[in-house]
Amino acid sequence: MSQVLGYCFPRSSSDSQRNPLERRVSRGGGESRTRAFSWKKLVGSYWSDWLFIGGLWVIYLSISRIPGHRREFSLRELSLQHSFAEHELVPRNLLMFVTVGLPLIVMLPIATFVARNAWDVHNAVCGLFMSFTMAGVVTQVIKLMVGRPRPDLIARCQPPADAHDAPVYGLSTWKICTQKDFYILNDGFKSFPSGHSSLSFAGVGFLALYLAGKMHLWDVYGNRNRAWFALSPLLIGAMVAISRTQDNRHHWQDVLIGSVLGMCVATVAYRTYYPHLAHPACHLPMLPRVYDDDMDEEALEVGVRLLNDQQGIPRQSEEEDAWRRA
Structure with missing residues (x-):
């Protein structure tokens, strides 16, 4: 079964060759790393999205x-x-x-x-x-x-x-x-x-x-x-x-x-x-939008961030940096 899942849902080859933006929520040996997920971060990151979805649903039913x-x-x-x-x-x-x-x-x-x-x-x-x-x-x-x-x-x-x-x-x-x-x-x-x-x-x-x-x-x-x-x-x-x-x-x-x-x-x-x-x-999904310095390492366990906003100024994505250096 594990071979079938590995064939259907391939991931990066090994931890040593894994892209630095890629992390997994669980490690080998059954140890689960889910501390980066919390309802506080969930609400803080996506409350506006669900509010927007609810508003669209009301509009759809109304018209x-x-x-x-x-x-x-x-x-x-x-x-x-x-x-x-x-x-x-x-x-x-x-x-x-x-x-x-x-x-x-x-x-x-x-x-x-x-x-x-x-x-x-x-x-x-x-x-x-x-x-x-x-x-x-x-x-x-x-x-x-x-x-x-x-x-x-x-x-x-x-x-x-x-x-x-x-x-x-x-x-x-x-x-x-x-x-x-x-x-x-x-x-x-x-x-x-x-x-x-x-x-x-x-x-x-x-x-x-x-x-x-x-x-x-x-x-x-x-x-x-x-x-x-x-x-x-x-x-x-x-x-x-x-x-x-x-x-x-x-x-x-x-x-x-x-x-x-x-x-x-x-x-x-x-x-x-x-x-x-x-x-x-x-x-992997995109990382939550709300994070702090204490959750940087843990947040990368659950998703991908294409733009780094640590200085308040977005930088180019990895792909764009590689393209410009080519």
Whole structure:
């Protein structure tokens, strides 16, 4: 089992060759070094992050049912005449499992039993929720401003049998609809971008980056088998995105842009709490932001600090120093 874990989650070769920024939370012989972690440092370092996540969650819930902009449309537009699916292939509860539940099921055991790093547990959870809430708010804001009709808008609208587009301009407005359920009608103008696509890639995209960091996919050696395993969550996100076209909820452009948006947000959220994937210690989380002189040695046991702020003036990263000397 230890050989399998070592193959899937490689680390720096030996203590003597280990990068000076890389330390582990536990040493050989079963001795655990967790004194650098404390709830005081946790709250002092990340209270603003969780406050920001909570604020984003409130905003997301508040604006999700706002009507927003509703574009004019043509009753003769074939791309809007698809049937309305009463039951979606990926309902909201399944979407939440893919976006949040599945990444937690994978990341928490790795951070707890493989990395054995308390900061890694926190950063993985915090980064995942940051990715989810950021993607949700950005997606909903764009939806409200764009107001693009969904492929099943005509079926949602339920226009009168003798309805026709207005003369001169040849377009109709939402006022022609007889739909009594205003949520169904208003939701018909929120096609761009796809929320299922952005949220799923925000979740499984963060998971893929987390696994890629733990497996050191960007090292000089590379490994095909580890790469397939680390990037496999993206296939789940792609299946969720494709299901939105099968349900006639989105055009292909909505799905494509939503997927790219979710992956970009996941990348930003991941880099907030972990070093870049080419870093020698990319399997470790970033160090807590609050520290003092007494915890310098112990703090380095749990993570990576790319910038040293001991003098109050940030210095260049190790990578940039090496590049400038080359």
